[in-house]
Every structure is written in structure tokens, then in C-alpha cells.
Amino acid sequence: MVVTEANFDGLVGPTHNYAGLSWGNVASGRHARNSSNPRQAALQGLDKMKALADLGLVQGVLAPQERPDLATLRRLGFGGSDAEVLDKAFREAPGLLAACCSASSMWTANAATVSPSADTADGRLHFTPANLINKFHRSLEHEVTGRILRRVFADERYFHHHAALPAHDDLGDEGAANHTRLYDSQGRGLELFVYGRRAHQPDAPAPRRYPARQTLEASRAVARLHGLSEHNTAFIQQNPAVIDQGVFHNDVIAVGNGNVLFYHQQAFLDTQGMQDELRRKLPDAGLHFIEVSDEDVPVADAVKSYLFNTQLVTLAPGHMALIAPTECADTPSVSAYLERLTAMNTPVKEVRFMDVKQSMQNGGGPACLRLRVAMNEAELAAVNPACLMTDELHGRLSQWVNRHYRDQLSPDDLRDPALLTESRTALDELTRILNLGSVYPFQR
Secondary structure (H helix, E strand, O other), rough: EEEEEEEEEEEEOOOOOOOOOOOOOHHHOOOOOOOOOOHHHHHHHHHHHHHHHHOOEEEEEEEEOOOOOHHHHHHHHOOOOHHHHHHHHHHOOOOHHHHHOHHHHOOOHOOEEEEOOOOOOOOOEEEEEEEOHHHHHHHHHHHHHHHHHHHHHOOOOOEEEEEOOOHHHHHHHOOOHHEEEEEOOOOEEEEEEEEEEEOOOOOOOOOOOOOOEEHHHHHHHHHHOOOHHHEEEEEEEEEEHOOOOOOHHHHHHHHEEOEEEEOOOOOOOHHHHHHHHHHOOOOOOOEEEEEEEOOOHHHHHHHHHHHOOOEEEEEEEEEEEEEEEEEHHHHHHHHHHHHHHHHOOOOOEEEEEEEOOOHHHOOOOOOOEEEEEEEEHHHHHHHOOOHHHHHHHHHHHHHHHHHHHOOEEEEHHOOOOOHHHHHHHHHHHHHHHHOOOOOOOHHH
16 A cells, blocks of 8 residues: 655744744744744745655645634633724733734644554544643644644545543643654554653653653553554653753654654663664664764754754655755754765765744744645545645745735734734635635634
């Protein structure tokens, strides 16, 4: 059976701004209160999608959230007209307004956890939207995320959609940012769930400075929902010390694809135990563990450049490419390491650099921008075709962005009622372009 791994990138929303909302994300804090460029951000994302499609990969697009989120602001006690709600929130609780304007859904690695049908008990492809409860601005996303996923992957014969896990700190779930899947040449898979702490074992290792956003309890719950077994899952703890260095998700310190796991020396609490378990559960894959040492790339450089928040994609059998942000080329230790990497005896044969600076400045690299969905031929044929990237769709969406997005957005602009009108007008048109129907609250 032919299986294709598609990448579904999040389209950057019209309210893309730098509010510094993500404690534990170094880049987010560093650029807080700077002016952003929503139009440039969206076009950079679209160009990345087209570049991957041009490489022969299946590339999809996921719509952003409705922002500003007036419904949430009203739930929080801000009343009156839409303009009055925005003005009151700006004056009385600017942090809440910023959270309700966040374009963070662009990072679709956090949108959901996805298990291919080859792994699941019922033979369907499973989706569980992440509850993202660690950050208020992201906790607002999962309902609309689930609605969008149901419109993109609609056929119940092939796709099984779950609700997000209950919104409690014990069940903090960050989606595919802490999940990856390795597989052998026959397509037999092993799903890696990486967690930061055990909620029900308070004396177990955990970070002290920054929060561990993913719990073991959440990871196991998702695995149960998806009908996975002990044989095709591994639950690995992230190194608490590296979380305290700004590695807020596992995809900031490790990335996997096929039979390759590329990670930093400090990524996992028990690296040898991780390797032993993966070899035992996926014995015929010929696994390649590519470990980057502190001496070659310090953690600070890995975080600054997002060396591991790169996309690792298969272009041909035994030939993988690393899709890296240009910041990797600009960081001397990382640039030197990548030159050596492609000469090593591993499937990683080339590095391609892409400009996603607007996303990077808010704390998300190429891997943050995509949700991986592995599908067989029947499942791929059942995907909403309007959401699959083509030259025509790239051109149409680029024109749409140029018509509707502002060139620059400052934190003070979030109170502007015209921004709300512009955003809703843009999203209403977008749902027609992507054939999504009425997925947003203002449409319902």
C-alpha cells in the first residue's frame, strides 16, 4: 500500500502580532511589543508551502482562527458594541485583548495529534485537537481547529475525529509538537510521545523555571483514543533541564522522519533507554540516531537558530532533506554542523534554507508551521481538494493576502475596530476559497 506523508501548514492570520504571550518561548519574549508584518508573514508561509509542493511533496493548507475573538472577550465581561468591547479590553486588560488577537494557530504542529490508519485499531486515521491549556491564547483554539479538520478530512469511512482532552493541567496536551512517528520500509510505524512531566507523580523529574506543557497522562490518553498499542508507541520524557533552557516543545530539540531521529545530546532524560526501546519496537527499520553534541552546537544556538525545528522530509528512497530557517545559516556553529551533516553516512543528504523570519521572531520555525498527516491512496483521495496546494491555489491565496492583510501591525492597532472588520471579511472569503463552509463563530 502506497502511503504519502502530507504536510498541512497553518495560514498566518491577519492579526499576526508580537505580544510576547508564550512564557518559556525565548524568541516570543525577545520580540514582544515589536511591530509585525502580517502580509509578509502570510506570504512567507505560502512561499514555503509552494516550495515543498514544488519538491513533489503533498502540501496542504489549514485556515487560521477568527481573531480578534470577540466571543471570548464578551465572556470575560466586556460589553457593548464590537468597537466598545475592543476599546474597553485595550484600556482595562490589554493582555487579554492581545491573547484574543493572537495568530498562534499558524503553528499547526500544535493543532492536533495525528495517528495514521496503519497504526490504529479501527484502521482509520485519527485526529485529536490539542487542548493547549498551558497558554490562555492557545487554549481558545481547539474547538475551531476541530471544526476545520472535520471539513478538510470529512469522510468518516477514513477519518476519526476526537474532541480535545479535558481542560485541566493534569492533561496538558500540545499536539504533534511533542509527537513524531518513525517507520520502516514496510510502513510499520512507531509513535513517539514526548512528555515534560508526570502530573500524578509530583516527585518525578520536572523543569523548575519554565512549564512542562505536555504531561505523560495526556499522551497516554491520546494514544488510547487513537486505538494504539504498547507495541507501536513509546513514551519518552524530555530532559527537564533543557525545557528550562527555552525548549518549550520537543520539536525545538528533536525531529524524526522515517528511520531517522535527529536530536540534541540534551534532548531526552534517558537517551540510551530511548534508543533501546525504539530499536526493540522497530527492529527492521535500520534506525539512524543522529545526536548533536553540546560541543558542536550549544543548546542556546540550537534554540536561537531552531536547528531542530526543521522539517525532515523524504525526497527519494534513502534521500532526505532538512528544511531549515535561514537563521541556521546565520548561526556559525549550526552552519558548520550542517555542512558536516550532509557528508555523514545517513539518509540526510541536503539542507534547504527558507525565509520564515516573521514566524521565527514569534517563536516558531518550519516544523512549527506544519501538521504531518500520513495517508494511503484512498484517504488522500478523500481529502478536501480545495485545501491542497497547487500553483493556482498559491497564486489565489497570495492575491487574497495582498488584498486583505495589513503591511504593519503594532500592539496598539489591536483595538482598531477596522481590524476586526478586515479580518472577518478576509476569513469569509477564505472559507469559500478552501470550501470549508461556515467554520467561524461570526458565520454561524
